Amino acid sequence: MADKHTSGLTAIWISLISNVFLTVMKVTAGLLLSSPVLLADGVHNAGDIIATVAALTSSMVSKKPADDDHPYGHGKAEVVASAFVAIVLVIAALWIGYQSIGALFEPPEAENWLALGAAAVSLVWKQWLYVYTLRVGKATNSKSVLATAYDHLADVYASLAAVIGIGIGLLGDQFDWHWAAYGDPVAGIIVSLLVLKLAVEIGRDSVDILMERNVATEKLAQYEALLMAVEHVKRIDRVRAREHGHYVTVDVRVGVPGAYTIQQGHDIGRMIKQRIMDADPDVVEVMVHLNPWYEGEK
Known part of the structure; x- marks a missing residue:
């Protein structure tokens, strides 16, 4: 678990440093080259810095152990950061849309090859960051890293639009296509x-x-199969599980022979917990409730 957390933090730190560099590059290039699309993309990247800082902070909080005030741990801090990233992306989408629609009603700006180069660098860099953070996020089951990955994907879309828009504008200047000047805002x-x-x-x-949504049906079916494989379990009364950021907690209710002693029931509970945690490394806690079962009952 510690190795996974370190991998997630590294991915977020790389994302943060990259976002700072790309923001400075795009805003500077947009101002010097009078490229509205590059400037808008740079402002979008500035919002990504805030989102990445939120992801970094939440990832550090989520590793804190459970305490009296948070007996289930701090894993949901990552989920809060993921929701924050979603809000940043909504604002970014509205900003890009507003700027693009406004550009349709203004005289088109002349495109520049340097602006195209800056947009292309951003596109390639962000694509690599997306693939890298997505792989780390899935490996660590970190909601904050996955949110950062999808934030990079949004930047890939924005940079691709800048490359296409500037490229069409340059072709329009070359072949005297007047309509091509509006390729960027579209x-x-x-x-x-x-x-x-x-x-x-x-x-x-x-x-x-x-x-507190249940985990995927496939996961619940896996847990049920593991329970039925336990020799002393005669009936499954309920199985439910919930995510707490990068880990999962499971609650099960099963029927065991009513004549068993407390010690036997305790041993069965430990066996159930160990089997589920061995089969699914994301599970950090299994709460087991035993109900009495008697021969001949339906």
Whole structure:
């Protein structure tokens, strides 16, 4: 668990440093080259810095052990950060859409090859960051790292729009295509819708976890199969599990022979807990409730 947490923190630190560098590069290039799309992309990246700091802070809080005030641990701090990233993405989507729609009603700016180069560098860098953080996020089951990965994906969309828009503008200047001057804002509008869709998906997942949604049906079926494989379990009364950021807690109610002693019931409970935790490394706690079962009951 400690190694996973270190990997997640490293991924977020790399993302934070990258976002700071790309923000400075895009804003500076946008101002010097009079490129509205690059400037808007840089402002978007500035919002990413805030989101990444939130992810970093939540990841550090989530590793704190359980205490009297938080007996289930601090894992949901990552979920709160994920919801915050969703809000940042909504704001970014509205900003990109607003800027793009406004550009349709203004005289088009002349495009520049240096602006295209800056957008291309951002595109390649963000694509690598997305793949890297997504892989780490899935390996560590970290909601804050996964939210950072999808934030990078939104930046990939924005940078791709900048590359396409600036590229079409440059081709329009070369071949005297007057309509090509509006390729940039049209691409920006499409990107704003994609980023908004991504934000809704991240936000919905965060809300589901905060509202104690059950884990996936496939996971519950796995736990039930493990319970039925325990020799002394005669009946499954209830199985439920919930996510707490990067870990899972499981509650089970099973029927065992009513004539068993307390010691036998205790041993069965320990066996159930160990089997589930061995089968699923994301599970850190299993609460077992034993109900009496008697021969001949339905």
